[in-house]
Amino acid sequence: xxxxxxxxxxxxxxxxxxxxxxxxxxxxxxxxxxxxxxxxxxxxxxxxxxxxxxxxxxxxxxxxxxxxxxxxxxxxxxxxxxxxxxxxxxxxxxxxxxxxxxxxxxxxxxxxxxxxxxxxxxxxxxxxxxxxxxxxxxxxxxxxxxxxxxxxxxxxxxxxxxxxxxxxxxxxxxxxxxxxxxxxxxxxxxxxxxxxxxxxxxxxxxxxxxxxxxxxxxxxxxxxxxxxxxxxxxxxxxxxxxxxxxxxxxxxxxxxxxxxxxxxxxxxxxxxxxxxxxxxxxxxxxxxxxxxxxxxxxxxxxxxxxxxxxxxxxxxxxxxxxxxxxxxxxxxxxxxxxxxxxxxxxxxxxxxxxxxxxxxxxxxxxxxxxxxxxxxxxxxxxxxxxxxxxx
Amino acid sequence: xxxxxxxxxxxxxxxxxxxxxxxxxxxxxxxxxxxxxxxxxxxxxxxxxxxxxxxxxxxxxxxxxxxxxxxxxxxxxxxxxxxxxxxxxxxxxxxxxxxxxxxxxxxxxxxxxxxxxxxxxxxxxxxxxxxxxxxxxxxxxxxxxxxxxxxxxxxxxxxxxxxxxxxxxxxxxxxxxxxxxxxxxxxxxxxxxxxxxxxxxxxxxxxxxxxxxxxxxxxxxxxxxxxxxxxxxxxxxxxxxxxxxxxxxxxxxxxxxxxxxxxxxxxxxxxxxxxxxxxxxxxxxxxxxxxxxxxxxxxxxxxxxxxxxxxxxxxxxxxxxxxxxxxxxxxxxxxxxxxxxxxxxxxxxxx
Numbered sequence: 001x002x003x004x005x006x007x008x009x010x011x012x013x014x015x016x017x018x019x020x021x022x023x024x025x026x027x028x029x030x031x032x033x034x035x036x037x038x039x040x041x042x043x044x045x046x047x048x049x050x051x052x053x054x055x056x057x058x059x060x061x062x063x064x065x066x067x068x069x070x071x072x073x074x075x076x077x078x079x080x081x082x083x084x085x086x087x088x089x090x091x092x093x094x095x096x097x098x099x100x101x102x103x104x105x106x107x108x109x110x111x112x113x114x115x116x117x118x119x120x121x122x123x124x125x126x127x128x129x130x131x132x133x134x135x136x137x138x139x140x141x142x143x144x145x146x147x148x149x150x151x152x153x154x155x156x157x158x159x160x161x162x163x164x165x166x167x168x169x170x171x172x173x174x175x176x177x178x179x180x181x182x183x184x185x186x187x188x189x190x191x192x193x194x195x196x197x198x199x200x201x202x203x204x205x206x207x208x209x210x211x212x213x214x215x216x217x218x219x220x221x222x223x224x225x226x227x228x229x230x231x232x233x234x235x236x237x238x239x240x241x242x243x244x245x246x247x248x249x250x251x252x253x254x255x256x257x258x259x260x261x262x263x264x265x266x267x268x269x270x271x272x273x274x275x276x277x278x279x280x281x282x283x284x285x286x287x288x289x290x291x292x293x294x295x296x297x298x299x300x301x302x303x304x305x306x307x308x309x310x311x312x313x314x315x316x317x318x319x320x321x322x323x324x325x326x327x328x329x330x331x332x333x334x335x336x337x338x339x340x341x342x343x344x345x346x347x348x349x350x351x352x353x354x355x356x357x358x359x360x361x362x363x364x365x366x367x368x369x370x371x372x373x374x375x376x377x378x379x380x381x382x383x384x385x386x387x388x389x390x391x
Numbered sequence: 392x393x394x395x396x397x398x399x400x401x402x403x404x405x406x407x408x409x410x411x412x413x414x415x416x417x418x419x420x421x422x423x424x425x426x427x428x429x430x431x432x433x434x435x436x437x438x439x440x441x442x443x444x445x446x447x448x449x450x451x452x453x454x455x456x457x458x459x460x461x462x463x464x465x466x467x468x469x470x471x472x473x474x475x476x477x478x479x480x481x482x483x484x485x486x487x488x489x490x491x492x493x494x495x496x497x498x499x500x501x502x503x504x505x506x507x508x509x510x511x512x513x514x515x516x517x518x519x520x521x522x523x524x525x526x527x528x529x530x531x532x533x534x535x536x537x538x539x540x541x542x543x544x545x546x547x548x549x550x551x552x553x554x555x556x557x558x559x560x561x562x563x564x565x566x567x568x569x570x571x572x573x574x575x576x577x578x579x580x581x582x583x584x585x586x587x588x589x590x591x592x593x594x595x596x597x598x599x600x601x602x603x604x605x606x607x608x609x610x611x612x613x614x615x616x617x618x619x620x621x622x623x624x625x626x627x628x629x630x631x632x633x634x635x636x637x638x639x640x641x642x643x644x645x646x647x648x649x650x651x652x653x654x655x656x657x658x659x660x661x662x663x664x665x666x667x668x669x670x671x672x673x674x675x676x677x678x679x680x681x682x683x684x685x686x687x688x689x690x691x692x693x694x695x696x697x698x699x700x701x702x703x704x705x706x707x708x709x710x711x712x713x714x715x716x717x718x719x720x721x722x723x724x725x726x727x728x729x730x731x732x733x734x735x736x737x738x739x740x741x742x
Binding site for chain 2: 001002003004005006009069275278279289290292293294296297298300301302304305307308310311312315322324325328329373375376377379380381383384385386387388389391
């Protein structure tokens with residue numbers, strides 16, 4: 001066991017910290033409004049130009065070839081510096097790991113550099129009005145068409161119809177990665193295809209709507225006979241094999257619930273701010289103080305659990321269903337940290353501000369990426385091997 | 392950065408685990424509830440001693456294994472899994488590391504040389520009382536009663552900022568009945584100083600002993616929690632109501648998923664504290680406090696889930712669950728409750 005960082009890792013941390021201290025912008029405001037998103041894009045592009053937008057990717061794809069350890073260090077420093085949540089996260093942390101795993105070389109070299117540069121902006125098109133926790137109930141269709149009158153000369157493509165919803169920042173993005181039913185007569189987990197879709201496609205309509213905090217962070221995406229011609233700048237619009245979309249999608253959920261979307265650095269930074277808020281407040285309530293220590297300890301536990309997981313991954317282990325308890329932990333931790341902060345603020349907690357904003361966002365955690373109820377089912381069935389059953 | 396145990400550390404754990412799974416059965420734990428003190432399970436104690444379990448933290452030059460907390464934490468977790476009856480934390484984690492320092496503190500080389508102070512060979516220095524091969528050592532620290540103190544051969548007692556080692560016969564006190572009858576606590580009321588060996592001096596020595604006690608107890612709580620969870624998972628998969636296993640009901644599944652999560656996240660906190668103790672990290676005390684708080688809380692959550700999911704079956708003392716449950720209640724508060732340890736963390740966080 002060695003819980004120290006190497007000299008080169010410390011040097012990496014120093015370099016990241018110095019750059020961030022120099023460059024992190026003053027409060028950009030929410031990235032979930034049209035104006036805010038534009039400000040955040042400038043920040044994303046600055047990160048990219050300095051090589052910090054996707055540190056763990058190979059340099060030729062827009063990263064700096066950092067190890068998983070260095071990625072964790074960067075995330076710690078990123079959130080420690082007060083830098084904002086990443087508006088590119090659904091591309092960089094959810095789609096990209098799936099592209100690395102399932103994408104062709106042509107897809108990797110065409111999708112990833114533009115994603116790192118915040119040129120192509122990706123949103124997730126999975127949930128539907130009738131398919132939330134039960135994702136396999138989705139009904140959006142991708143019909144294979146060999147010759148289409150509205151298509152290019154070569155003719156073939158996919159005809160898309162359906163309705164996706166709760167798509168984060170869909171109204172501001174350029175592309176969607178989605179799961180569609182492609183095989184006629186197929187049911188549930190089979191016959192689905194994972195498609196990459198430009199939102200500029202005729203027949204695609206995106207309509208933003210307000211989240212709990214009122215920002216236009218949600219959107220609905222409608223597909224009305226939208227024809228996606230085979231010719232693609234990515235080589236193919238299909239990620240993985242046709243009809244195998246469920247397996248590809250499950251790899252994305254591993255990233256979403258597991259390591260990449262919510263690194264410990266983010267919660268450590270929130271814990272530090274909570275402790276600072278307590279000190280500034282002059283509050284002396286021993287019960288609240290005890291809750292704060294408990295929440296801070298649980299943030300530390302998440303960091304340590306992650307260090308254990310990354311050691312295992314570095315040794316070749318797969319993450320698997322462990323990502324489900326991981327997701328329950330960090331999402332409940334985030335709620336707990338923010339709930340403590342609101343109690344520190346007292347009557348001022350109702351005011352619009354970073355804590356009330358963060359509180360509202362934390363409440364989404366137990367819902368998105370598969371509700372915590374679904375995660376508990378998964379943990380019980382796959383980690384404890386309890387009998388499967390209807391929900 | 393490598394957060395995992397070495398093959399040697401895992402091998403020691405596996406060896407201890409294999410030994411205990413054969414000897415320390417639920418029936419053996421139950422027997423320790425009713426056995427008179429003199430017939431305490433000496434055979435398994437001796438077997439553990441022969442494996443070197445009590446000498447893990449004793450330096451090699453003093454005749455010990457010369458290993459560190461990264462080894463001991465796994466060994467103690469294994470003893471927790473089987474609910475081992477006996478003052479093993481007090482012997483292996485609290486007393487053993489300071490016994491090795493005794494010769495220096497005594498000011499003169501003892502007649503048998505430094506190696507003679509290794510556990511089991513200390514008897515000549517303690518008034519010549521005949522001791523079994525591997526003495527059981529309990530500890531009464533900070534006025535807390537000594538766990539299994541009534542059965543112990545030797546007692547480590549803090550007295551006026553010194554840690555004293557005394558034969559049981561030099562200590563008078565009151566035997567207290569624990570809900571875990573195998574613990575047979577001893578509240579120390581008086582000691583015979585003429586029989587005492589000073590093994591460590593100064594307030595830091597007591598603080599350090601309490602850290603070791605808390606960490607060892609946290610490790611045992613992980614093991615107990617794992618066993619209570621395993622028993623419950625097996626039970627709910629087997630027990631049928633309404634024509635199906637009760638483990639197929641979401642309410643049961645979710646409670647056990649939460650129990651699993653508490654255990655999985657407490658574990659690295661305990662292991663990190665072990666590493667911090669091994670390398671004498673400046674924040675080791677804070678890390679131990681966090682570890683004991685989380686392990687205690689996890690054991691409470693898991694114990695409650697275990698009892699609830701066992702229903703009336705688990706409420707009967709004919710079922711083995713209560714053996715583990717009562718130990719976990721005792722250990723969750725021994726050497727500082729979760730709230731007490733969070734207070735220590737708060738002070739160190741400066742809040």
